[in-house]
Amino acid sequence: MTVTLILLAGMMAVIVGWLIRQTTNVSPWVADTGVQEYDNNRNNPDQLQADSVKIGLGVFLAVATSLFALFISAYMMRMELADWSPLNDPDILWFNTAFLVVASVYFQLAHNSVKRLDANKVRTYFLVAGIFTFIFLIGQLEAWRQLSEAGYYLSNNPANAFFYLFTAVHGLHLFGGLWVWCKTTLKFAEAKGKAPEVAIVARSVELCTIYWHFLLVVWLVLFALFIYT
């Protein structure tokens, strides 16, 4: 549980630290009109909504972090028991990792092009990123096939079980991301030719970028875990 504890302690420290900063040096019992501090971000409802969605995603990523951290904790606790026999990680995982990195890079490129208001580039990069993600997922399925052909079944050994479980959970998260990616792609089609073409999809592109980076980091951690154990 050490891994989880450290991660959660970190997250808690951030949350508690932020809350303490917000709550010290105020005198709640004083009645005044002190509304200025809220006006900055309250004046623009669009911005407010955009911020809310981003914070919502952030909260979801915190939940996902907790989920993966707990899975990894379970892995490390289970690993210490006698019957653990590590599996041979199929080489295709290296290619898959590369694909996911490329996908993440393309999302970042798309996101950067949003800032430069270059609609064509945003669309191209965004589509390419999604396609690479599909390739990653297909590659993961191939890894499963290779493993089961080599006789590494789910129930043979906890190391196998964890491998299938982790790749499945991570893959499902990516799959959820791809669903949003599909919806955004439809939005691109709708937005085509309309005046602020980039603005319509800017938020979705940004959220996808953050989400993919997160899942890339998760995958790198999981992959490292598989390799070293």
Place this chain on the structure above:
Amino acid sequence: MTQVAHDETAFAPPAEVEEVELYHPKTFIGKYIWSQDAKVIAIQYSITAIGIGLVALVLSGIMRLQLGFPDTFSFIDPSSYIQNVTIHGMIMVIYLLTALFLGGFGNYLIPLMVGARDMVFPYVNMISYWVYLAAVLVLVASFFAPGGATGAGWTLYPPQAILPGTPGSDWGIVLMLISLALFIVGFTMGGLNYVVTVLQARTRGMSLMRMPLTIWGIFMATILALLAFPALFVSAIMMILDQTIGTSFFMPAVVSMGEQLDYDGGSPILFQHLFWFFGHPEVYIVALPAFGIVSDLISVHARKNIFGYRMMVWAIIAIGALSFIVWAHHMYVSGMHPYFGFFFATTTLIIAVPTALKVYNWVLTLWKGNIRLTVPMLFAIGFIFTFVNGGITGLFLGNVTVDVALSDTYFVVAHFHMVMAVSPILVVFGAIYHWYPKITGRMLNDTLGKTHFWITFLGTYAIYYPMHYLGILGVPRRYYANGVTDFIPESAQSLNAGITVAALIVGVAQLIFIYNLIISYSRGKEAGGNPWEATTLEWQTPDTPPKHGNFGDELPVVYRWAYDYGVPGAELDYIPQNQPPRPTSTDSEA
């Protein structure tokens, strides 16, 4: 004396209506079934939770019948007894209390109390309820599955949870785990809403430190739940795999009924760690909203500002943070290293400090208050008593040496029922009596309410106080029958019979409450907008019950905290949060 701003220009214009696009349903189905209005969702959550809670209440009645009068009722056998124990616990902790506090009160109160029109993501909020309902239905379905519901105890410890011999080890446990996973998915959707709404949708002037403590409690509990529920999710998934596919995450090599099973090398302790990593924060997921709500009830009905508001907020934050590092005090008897036990006992005792601080502050709020002994106030005061009782036995159990002797006895049952069953449920009742007038526009009947309070409050003492003695005698929990032993005297059986009678009376008395809820809906006294003369925003809405969008055309602007009661020199003994410090001609009515 309240300080007010002295600047003549310190007038803030009303908040501009940022027309949030609210989805306005036209049909009955759109308005009440597939509703995206947080208030309707709250009522859906509450009715579902109370409905399934009544099922759990009946289950506990059946358990008590067996314990009080063994061998009398043919419809109870050892299997069904342990199934009832399991499902009773699971429903009460998760499907009733968690859902009611966060899904019910959270949905209803967060937007109204922080001055928002609705939750930030209403659609996700709607889905959250329907996934919760699905979870409840799957749970209910497990009763009718082959083999019946799981009888693993609410902690679902492997290996026994999935071994033949335990009731429901085929279907029951799998449905239970699926139901839990669904619940967590549904809750996460709701929880995202609660957190983001509190962070983003507060109205002008509603700084974090002007939020009522109810919102603080629900907010912090939601953060805990979002971070802790994944642990249950992880353990549920892994146990489903153990049960269905035959992996050995948790399952050690087992010889079951003379047969060597395929499992090998798994760790039941791993499950216990994961389960309690969720399980202990869960206690505070239930307790923190109760703390928050009770603070507001006491302040409103004692007509006095809450004592030490900032301390109360910090205590909520501290309890939330600490609750993640005490989980292993549920596992003292699992053979842990003594230093671990020492560490967890220490953290457990430390968490008593902010908790005790809150209790002092409630009592000090009452001191010299202008106490109105309304029904909500009775429940709030009842909560303080019960919570102190349950909390003190917690100090016993938090110490390893004492716990080892008392573990798995009725002492534990008495402790956690006092501290996390009766206490929060008293707050639930208080809160319903308090907010029912806002939800329906009518008051609940006072006489029925007081009858309900006294029977419930005294009755629960009659149930749980004797259990402490049973526990000290060493009577084990979860047993269908005690049989003949040296250490359990016959008088223990008389005590058990007495407890059962009390439990049945308390159980039946809840019908008074249900009757009151139903009858007052049409026949209750008209409540008006603000029957308790409270300061918080939900009582200042133009309509009662509030319409979709909550605040009419203009969102309120907040000028003060929620606790301006009995301010010297003020016109009334309360000043609503949206009343400006210095009335001006353009000031709209409060």
